[in-house]
Amino acid sequence: MKPLISVRNLVKEYITDVGDGERIEVKALAGVDLDIYQGEFVAIMGPSGSGKSTLMQILGLLDRSTGGQYLLNGQDISKMNDDQTAELRSHLIGFVFQFFNLLPRSTCIDNVALPIIYSGGENPQERAIELLKTVDLGHRLTHRPGQLSGGQQQRVAIARALANNPKIIFADEPTGNISSQQTEEVLNLLDDLNKKGVTIILVTHEPEVAKKARRLITVKDGLVVGDDVLQSPVIRCESPGEIPQKQAADPFHWKRLRESLRMAWGALTLNLLRTALATLGVMIGIASFVAMVAIGEGAKKAVGDMISSLGTNILNIRAVNPRSAKGTSENFRKFEMNDFEALQQFSKSIPAIKAVDAQVYGDATISYQNKNSMTEMVAATPTIEEMQNFKPVMGRFFTDEENHMQARVVLVGQTVAQNLFGDQNPVGSMIKINRAEYQVIGLLPRKGATAYKDRDDMIIVPLRTGLNRIMGRRTLGVMTVEAQDSASINRAQLVVDDWMFNQRQLKSGEPKNYDIRNMNDIQQLYTQSTGIISSMLKAISVVALLVGGIGIMNVMFVSVKERTREVGLRKAIGGKRTDILSQFLVESVLIGLFGGVVGTILGYFLSIAAAEWLDWATLFSMGSVVIAFAFSFVVGLVFGLWPAKQASELSPIEALRYE
Numbered sequence: 001m002k003p004l005i006s007v008r009n010l011v012k013e014y015i016t017d018v019g020d021g022e023r024i025e026v027k028a029l030a031g032v033d034l035d036i037y038q039g040e041f042v043a044i045m046g047p048s049g050s051g052k053s054t055l056m057q058i059l060g061l062l063d064r065s066t067g068g069q070y071l072l073n074g075q076d077i078s079k080m081n082d083d084q085t086a087e088l089r090s091h092l093i094g095f096v097f098q099f100f101n102l103l104p105r106s107t108c109i110d111n112v113a114l115p116i117i118y119s120g121g122e123n124p125q126e127r128a129i130e131l132l133k134t135v136d137l138g139h140r141l142t143h144r145p146g147q148l149s150g151g152q153q154q155r156v157a158i159a160r161a162l163a164n165n166p167k168i169i170f171a172d173e174p175t176g177n178i179s180s181q182q183t184e185e186v187l188n189l190l191d192d193l194n195k196k197g198v199t200i201i202l203v204t205h206e207p208e209v210a211k212k213a214r215r216l217i218t219v220k221d222g223l224v225v226g227d228d229v230l231q232s233p234v235i236r237c238e239s240p241g242e243i244p245q246k247q248a249a250d251p252f253h254w255k256r257l258r259e260s261l262r263m264a265w266g267a268l269t270l271n272l273l274r275t276a277l278a279t280l281g282v283m284i285g286i287a288s289f290v291a292m293v294a295i296g297e298g299a300k301k302a303v304g305d306m307i308s309s310l311g312t313n314i315l316n317i318r319a320v321n322p323r324s325a326k327g328t329s330e331n332f333r334k335f336e337m338n339d340f341e342a343l344q345q346f347s348k349s350i351p352a353i354k355a356v357d358a359q360v361y362g363d364a365t366i367s368y369q370n371k372n373s374m375t376e377m378v379a380a381t382p383t384i385e386e387m388q389n390f391k392p393v394m395g396r397f398f399t400d401e402e403n404h405m406q407a408r409v410v411l412v413g414q415t416v417a418q419n420l421f422g423d424q425n426p427v428g429s430m431i432k433i434n435r436a437e438y439q440v441i442g443l444l445p446r447k448g449a450t451a452y453k454d455r456d457d458m459i460i461v462p463l464r465t466g467l468n469r470i471m472g473r474r475t476l477g478v479m480t481v482e483a484q485d486s487a488s489i490n491r492a493q494l495v496v497d498d499w500m501f502n503q504r505q506l507k508s509g510e511p512k513n514y515d516i517r518n519m520n521d522i523q524q525l526y527t528q529s530t531g532i533i534s535s536m537l538k539a540i541s542v543v544a545l546l547v548g549g550i551g552i553m554n555v556m557f558v559s560v561k562e563r564t565r566e567v568g569l570r571k572a573i574g575g576k577r578t579d580i581l582s583q584f585l586v587e588s589v590l591i592g593l594f595g596g597v598v599g600t601i602l603g604y605f606l607s608i609a610a611a612e613w614l615d616w617a618t619l620f621s622m623g624s625v626v627i628a629f630a631f632s633f634v635v636g637l638v639f640g641l642w643p644a645k646q647a648s649e650l651s652p653i654e655a656l657r658y659e
Contacts, residue, residue, distance in 0.1 A: 003035040004073055004168070004199060005059060010034075011067035012054050012222075028054040030222035031068070036201065038167065041194040043213035044203045051222040053172060056203045060093055060170040061085045062572055062653040083576045090119040090574025094161030098173035100153040101569045101656065102145040105266045108132055108156050109141050115163040117259050118574040124163075131159040135189065151182030158189055160573065169193065171202040175209055187212045257582070264587035267559060275591060278555040281548025282595025282635055283602065286628045289541035290603025290620075293627075295610055296537060298618035313354075313489045314387065315481040315496060315516055322511035333504070333513060334475040337467075342503060343479060343496075350495055352488040357383040357480045360466050360473070366459065368420040368431045375416050376458040377433070379466020387482045390460065395427035395442030403462040406469055411442040414456040433459070434470060493518060545631060548595060549639035556588050556643035567647050568655025577648040584647050588640020589633060596632025600625055 012029040028051045036042055036059075046052040057063040058070065061077065070077045072088065080088075094115075095101075102111050109128045116124035132141055135155040145153050154174060161169050171190060175183040191212060194200045202213060210216055211230065218226030268275045319334045340358040347353040357380055364377040384390055385397040390411070398409050410433065417426045426440045438461070447455035467473055481496055483489040493516055500514050560567070567580055607618040 001037060002074060003071075004038040005034070005036040006071040007032055007034045007059070007068060009068040010055070010058065010065050010070060012051070012058060012063070013066045027222050029058070029065070032219075032222070032224055034217065034224055034227075036199065038199055039194070039197050041191070041200045041212075041214040042202065042217060043210040043215070044201065044217045044219060045205065045207070045210050046219035048205070050219045052203050052219045054222075055219060056170055056172055056201065057653050059201065060095060060168075060572075061089050062095075062656070063651070083578075086571060086574055086576045089572065090115060091164055092167050094164070094166035094169045095572050096154070096157050096161050096169060096171040096174045097656075098176045100145065100150075100157045101565070101572075102153055102156060102160075103263075103566060103569070104145050105263075105270065107142045107144055108137060108148075108159075110262075111145070111156055112160045112163055114259065114570070115160060115573040118570075118576070118579060119164050121164060127163065128159070131162055132156070134162075135159045149182075150178040151185060154178055154182065154186055155189070158186065162193070164574070166198065168199045168201065171200065173204055174202065175204070175206065183209070257586070260579075260583045260586040261590075263583055264590050267563070267587055268590060274555055274558075275594075278551050278591050279548075279595035279598065281551040282545060282592055282632055283548070283599040285541050285543075285545030285548050285635075286596050286599025286632055287602035287606060288544055289538060289631065290600050290624050290628050291606035291610065292537035292541055293624040294603070294607035294618040294620045296531075297621060297624075298607075298611070301619050313483040313486055315483070315489070315493055315518060317479040317481065317496065317500065318477075318515050318517070320513060320515045322513050335479055336474055336476065339503070340476060340479055343481075343499075346499055347481065350492070352483055352492040352495060354482045354484045355383045355387055356482070357381050357387055358463060358476045358478070359384065359480065360463065360471065360475075360477045362466075362471055364433050364459065364470065366416065366420070366431055366433050368429065371420050373416065373419050375413075377466065377470065378458060378460045379463045379470070380460060381463050383482075384460070384480075387480065390444055392442030393445050394425065395440070397442055398462050403464055406465045407462060408436065408438045408465065408469070409441045409462065410438045411444050411460045412440055413444045413458045414446045415454055416457060416459060417443055433461070436469070489518060545635055549592075549635040552588050552591050552636060553639040553643060555591070556584060556640050557646075559587065560584065560643045560647045564647075564650065564655045564658040567650050568652050568658065571650070571652035572656065580650075581644045581648040584644035585637060585640050588644065589636035591640075592632040592634075592636020593629070596629050599632070600628050603628070 010029050010032040011027065014026045014028060016024045016026065030051075032051075032055060034055075044052045044056060054063070058065050061072075064078075072092075077085065089095075103114070106114075109125060109132065112128035112131055113124035116127055121127065129138075129141060132138060135158055137152060137155055137159070140148060140152060145156070148156065158174075169190070174186055174190070178186065187209065190200050190202065194214075200213070202209070204210055214229070214231040216226070216228045216230055217224055218228075317335075335358070337358075340356070344356050347356050360379040362377050362379075363374060365372060365374055367373075378384075381403055382397055382400055385392075390397070392411060395411070397411065398407065402409055410431065412420070412426055412431075420426065420431065421429065426443055429440045430437050431440060432438070444456070444458070444460065449455060461470065481492060483492040497516055500516070501512065504513060506512065570580060570583075604620055607620050611618045
C-alpha cells in the first residue's frame, strides 16, 4: 500500500550569524527516512533539540526542508508554492498546538469556524457548534479563550483541527500545559479520532503519553534512531484520493470578508487611542479638502454670478490713448453719440449681433426730503435692461421715447432705496439729482457687492438725460455689443473690430485708439485665478492626506508586529497570502474611511463657519464628498499595502515562534 507520508534523506539546516562574518551551521535534521500510512497513530519522541518538532513542522507543511524528498500522498511538496501548501493544510491537515494558539479576541465558535471559512466550506458557524458539542464544550460556545481552563482551550484547539475533516492531525505536545486528568481526556479524544480513520502524529517528550500511540518513532540528533510498533493499528485505511490544490471558493468570498472585517474591527477598538491618532492625519486632510473645495467652488460661483450680472456674451468697446515714441498720440478721440448711432445702424445688418448700448458713468448727489447721499450714476439706453439683467423688481424701465426726450426719470438700486426710503416703496417718489427733481420709476434688482464696490449703490437714468441735463458732456464712456449667443461672440468681435478700424479711419500698421474687451475672457480669467487658488489649497490638503497615510502605515506596521503569532496561526490552519493581505488591508482601509467620514463632517462645518464668520461664499457639493471618500479609501489601501504584504509573506512557523 502506498504510504500517506514518505520522506527520504530529509535535511533541515539553520545558519546563524554570530558576528564578525562568522556563521554557524546547525543541522536540525540530518537525513531522515520515514513512511507513515493512513490510519496510523504515531508518537515522535526524543530529547530537547533532537529535531522532533522540526520534523513535525516540515511534515505538517509549516516549514520547508533544505534537502531531501517529501512526498505527501505521492506528490512532491518541494514543487508546490506557499498557496498550494496552504490549500493542503486547509483540506488535509489539522493542528493541535502545545500552547493552544487560539485567537484571544474571538469566541470558541469563531476560532473553530475559521478554518472552514478559509477553505470555503458551507455553514461554518453550524459546523463549529457541532464540533464544540462533540468535545463537550456546548456550554462554552460564546466564551473567549481567556475564560476557559487549559483543558477546555485544548479541546477547542482539537475541535478547530477537525473543522475540515482532515486526514492527518499533528499534535505538538498537546498535553504539555494541562493537568493529568485533562491529559487523559485529550488522549482519549485523539484515540477516538484514530479509531475513526484519522491519522494522528503526536510529538511528545512524555513516555506515558507516547504509550497511548500505536507506533513510536524516536529521534536523536536529527536522525530516526528507533521505530517501534507498540500496538497493531486499529484500522488501516487506504490513502486519500487526489489532494485538492486549487481554491474551491472565491478568495474574496463574503465569509472571508466578514471575518476580515470582524478581526479588523476588534483590532481597531482594542487600541482606540492609537486608532484615533492614525485617523487624525486623514481626518485633517479630508476636512481641509472638503472645506477648500466648498470655498473654491463658492468663489467660482460668486465670480460667475457677478460676471453674469454684468451681462453675458458682451463686448465692451472703449476709446484708448495709443502711445507713440514721442508720448501721447494725436490720434486719440473719445466716442460720441454719432459713433454710437453709426454702430447701431451697422449692427442691424450683422446676424451675430443682438443689441448695442452706450453708457456714461459718473457720481451724483441725490436727496429725498432730509436725506441725501453720494452714489454712482449710470446713463444708458433702454437696451441695458435686457443686456445686463437690470429688469426692475418694482416699477418699470424707461423707454426709447423718454431717452430721446431727455425725460427726468430714474431707477434706483437697492442700497440707494434703503438709504433714502428705508422700507418705503420708492416707486413714484420724487428725488433730487444735483438739485433737480427726477421721478423714481423703478427699483433695480439686487446685484451684490464686491470687495471694492457696492453694485447696488447706483442709479440709472436715460443716456441723453445723463449727457445733456446732468453731466453736460458730449463723450461716451463705453459702447457695448451683445452677441446672439456664446458661439457668436468671437464672430461678433471680429466684425466689430474690423468696422471700428474703418470707422476710426485708421491706417494699416497704425496703433488702435480703441479697445474691445470680451466679458467671457474676463470671466475665464477670474475662473482660472480662482481655480489656481483652489488647486493650491487642494494640494495642501493632499499633503495632509499623505501625512495621514504615513500615520496609517506606521500603525499597521506596529499591528503586524503585535499580531505576528496570529498571522502564523491563520496560515497554519489554511489561510493563504491573499487572506492575510486582505485582513490587514481591510483594517487600514477602515482607518482611512473612518477618517474620511469624520473629516467630511468637519469639513462641512468648516465651510459653514467660513461662510458665516468670514462672509466667504461656499458651495458644498456631494461630488466633493464622493471624492473625499475615494481619497480616504485610496489612502488606506495604498499605505496599508506594504505592511499587509509583509504580513502575508511571513513563514507560518517563523510567525508562530515570534515573541
